Amino acid sequence: MTISHHPPEDLLADFAAGRLEEAHQLVVGVHVAGCARCGRFVQAIEQLGGLALEDIEPVPVASDAFEQVMSRIHDAPEKRAAPTAEVARGNEQDVPAALRNYRIGKRRRIAPGLSMRPIELSGSGTARAFLLRSAPGSRMLEHTHTGTELTLVLEGSFSHEGGRFGPGDFDYGDDEIDHRPVVGDEGPCVCLVAMTGNLRMNGLLGRLIGPFVRL
């Protein structure tokens, strides 16, 4: 897998610092897990986090904090938290391993050749995350964004004026960008998408299907 499109550095640094909202954290995290180059960058920021932790002015913890911690260690058995999601596991070929701890909703058809599956998040952020599947060779509708869109290609490819995006490639779109992606012919294109705001489809068909894209 040759990755040629990476998240911008400040997004990676925010990811490493744990500052991104959940949907963005997920998309950047899946990219980083598969991209050694960005993984190194994130680790470098984590090193700086460690240095910051060493240098920070200590603030006293509760006077009995150590005893509390020891008793909680001894009271609670050492078990891994059981995964909470029971939906969408096991027999699902198109769900990448990195998403296996998330609850993923049923496939919904948006338009001919275009379907999506919502990813259940905690609701702590404002962006939504979903898997978007497009048929090979399809021309996505011309659209603009009211917010930002982070896209990670999991399978297949698409191209737009910014270049060709294959597996592992990361694409960042905001309301300045007018997308008109074309899906590659080699197979369906599956993307992990985090989106704030709404897609604004241009044209009559876009207006017809627009509401479905709102999840």
Place this chain on the structure above:
Amino acid sequence: MIAAIRALDAPIRAKAGFPRRLEARLSTGTSKGPNTKVDWADLIGRVASTREREAFKRLFEHFAPRIKGLMLKAGCSSDEAEEIAQNTMIAVWRKAGQFDPATAGAAAWIFTIARNLRIDLFRSRARADRLRGTSELPETPDPAEPADAVMSRVQDAARINSAVKQLSMEQSMVVRLSFVEERPHPEIASLLGIPLGTVKSRIRLAMNRLRDILDEEA
């Protein structure tokens, strides 16, 4: 001011009237400072292998107040910061066996645990659960990592360490203040006594430089 910071690079000079805290912050912090004489990685190893309470206590006394300090800096309430500090130390005890000194420094490892617990706290709050209401620590789902990626991490560790050290002190500081402590740019500007525009450009330069160094050594 920049010249002043450079002068402080020589540790002795820092005593000249500089606030203690900033002096500490301006040290490189890389296993030379007064706080890092203790081999924290070794203590974590002892917690892992023999469940040694004394080793854990030393880790606790060093790191718990620092985690609390960092979380307060990053905008947590006092209760949240205390909770994250305690939960981080519980996780240090439980996950000590997973710590690999070849891939990460002790402080960086503990930083990532605290970071994940803070993320969990915000998410569980969003789910209207109380963290303390559940006996087990919720886990942030980690993106799955293939075994060969773990191997390459070991090989990368030295490279990453050297890249971080190649950042100038001003660059390292500005990244830490902005991303780790989450201070707004105007605050960083007044803290370092530099114009706002310089803060922004310095962050950008630091990011690019880090990326370049890491790419060069690839």
